[in-house]
Amino acid sequence: MIDGGHLDRVGRPVTLRPVDDDNWRAVADVAPRDDQRRFVAALGARYLLLSMRSGVWTSLAVYADETVVGHVMWGVDDDGSHWIGGMLIDAAEQGRGVGRATVQTLATWLGAKDGNPPVRLSYHPDNTHAATLYGSLGFQPTGAMDDDELIAELLL
Numbered sequence: 001m002i003d004g005g006h007l008d009r010v011g012r013p014v015t016l017r018p019v020d021d022d023n024w025r026a027v028a029d030v031a032p033r034d035d036q037r038r039f040v041a042a043l044g045a046r047y048l049l050l051s052m053r054s055g056v057w058t059s060l061a062v063y064a065d066e067t068v069v070g071h072v073m074w075g076v077d078d079d080g081s082h083w084i085g086g087m088l089i090d091a092a093e094q095g096r097g098v099g100r101a102t103v104q105t106l107a108t109w110l111g112a113k114d115g116n117p118p119v120r121l122s123y124h125p126d127n128t129h130a131a132t133l134y135g136s137l138g139f140q141p142t143g144a145m146d147d148d149e150l151i152a153e154l155l156l
């Protein structure tokens with residue numbers, strides 16, 4: 001379990017846990033709002049399959065207290081940079097501070113790994129909700145793109 005000590009806005013501890021035999025169904029069922037489907041997969045299930053098949057990404061279940069409320073994944077690029085991806089908080093749980101706590105927790109954990117690697121993520125330029133969140137946590141666009149997404153790096 002990755003526990004950065006962060007709470008959401010209603011006081012629930014937000015933790016990141018391995019996907020296992022007990023929680024995988026709940027993670028697979030995590031879904032964005034319909035209008036967010038142009039930015040992310042329609043279900044957490046897509047990211048779980050990507051993690052299983054790619055050998056690059058590791059999916060994590062996002063918990064608020066003891067409830068699965070989202071999915072996030074991390075991976076290491078060839079240049080050693082560590083990436084956050086598959087950031088998806090269930091539509092019913094958005095706006096409660098879970099996304100902020102999730103990114104804070106994972107970014108801090110990744111950045112503390114051996115050699116303090118750069119921590120990066122990407123987002124669609126039209127995804128203002130995500131851009132605001134990442135920017136407020138210290139992620140700045142690098143000027144590079146990954147397909148149609150802006151790449152941002154955590155500047156400490």
Ligand SMILES: CC(C)(COP(=O)(O)OP(=O)(O)OC[C@H]1O[C@@H](n2cnc3c(N)ncnc32)[C@H](O)[C@@H]1OP(=O)(O)O)[C@@H](O)C(=O)NCCC(=O)NCCS
Nearest residue numbers: 036087088089094095096097098099100123129130132133
């Ligand atoms: C983006 C996402 C992960 C944020 O998670 P969340 O739990 O809703 O976010 P939080 O409640 O922690 O809010 C974090 C910040 O987002 C912004 N935000 C929250 N709700 C918002 C809304 N309805 N409109 C615009 N910005 C909003 C605010 O800047 C907020 O800052 P604050 O904490 O100072 O209030 C979530 O909305 C989501 O899963 N969206 C669909 C998938 C997606 O776009 N993922 C990112 C791909 S790069």
